[in-house]
Amino acid sequence: MSTIPDYTPKSNEAEWHITYRCDLACPNCNRLCFLPPTTPDMTLDDAREFNRQARELNWFPKIVILGGEPTLHGNLFAFIEVANELSPGRVEVWSNGYRDAAKQQLARVREEGRAKVCEETIKADGCMVLPQADFFLAPKDFGVINHRPGHNHAAIGCGVSVDAGGYAICSIGGAIDSVLDLKLRTKQLKDLFDPEFAHRQTCSLCDVCGRELGITSHHIAKSQVMHGSLMSPTWQAAVKRIEQRKKEGDGS
Numbered sequence: 001m002s003t004i005p006d007y008t009p010k011s012n013e014a015e016w017h018i019t020y021r022c023d024l025a026c027p028n029c030n031r032l033c034f035l036p037p038t039t040p041d042m043t044l045d046d047a048r049e050f051n052r053q054a055r056e057l058n059w060f061p062k063i064v065i066l067g068g069e070p071t072l073h074g075n076l077f078a079f080i081e082v083a084n085e086l087s088p089g090r091v092e093v094w095s096n097g098y099r100d101a102a103k104q105q106l107a108r109v110r111e112e113g114r115a116k117v118c119e120e121t122i123k124a125d126g127c128m129v130l131p132q133a134d135f136f137l138a139p140k141d142f143g144v145i146n147h148r149p150g151h152n153h154a155a156i157g158c159g160v161s162v163d164a165g166g167y168a169i170c171s172i173g174g175a176i177d178s179v180l181d182l183k184l185r186t187k188q189l190k191d192l193f194d195p196e197f198a199h200r201q202t203c204s205l206c207d208v209c210g211r212e213l214g215i216t217s218h219h220i221a222k223s224q225v226m227h228g229s230l231m232s233p234t235w236q237a238a239v240k241r242i243e244q245r246k247k248e249g250d251g252s
Helices: 044-056 076-086 100-112 173-180 189-193 195-206 217-221 233-250
Strands: 013-017 062-066 091-094 116-118 160-163 166-168 224-226 229-231
Touching: 013 044, 044 076, 044 160, 044 189, 062 076, 076 091, 076 100, 100 116, 160 173, 166 173, 166 189, 173 195, 173 233, 189 195, 224 233, 229 233
Parallel strands: 013 062, 013 160, 062 091, 091 116
Antiparallel strands: 160 166, 224 229
16 A cells, blocks of 8 residues: 555646746746746647547646746637637636736637636736745755645645646646756656656655745855845756856857
């Protein structure tokens, strides 16, 4: 009999990160949208493949379409249609609603009634700092083991992460996996419902996510502020690597 905790999805929700591009650069953004995207935009084929695998599992979750800023994706309305093919009437769009073009698209979403617009994400005054200031403090950098906060875990209320790179048990798992290049995402949705896989992926993600870890003088001493966020060595190295890659790509 297995003694591992059951970290398989319980929220019956999937979060489609159709793009990690964003027109804002909010400090502490837990999708790290202040960095150049390290995962490409989702394609409609990615969305259809998710639907196919979900049907095979007889799983019909609520689908949240977000990013990044989803209105920057040229196929937003097509994604809404594909999402409704799997979960009709159970589709949401989360947008910062900042640009005029975003406001116009959200008005159309409301008018067509094919998805609900989540008002909680609207940032009328632009960039704002989010509260999870300890997010980029990797517990493993401080010798902390078995740090399993679970606030953003699919078992608590947020959805599984879906993006062009695959699937993660935690809603922010795809972004973490991409930026830190952990190679934890899977292309097989059924893996998330396998207790051993779910436990292994969750533990690996929680080793580098400081959500609810708290900020102490010890944490501050080993960290530094980058992009307005306090980051421990694991995150510092990843950010520097991404910035260097962009610099080389720009030829500067």
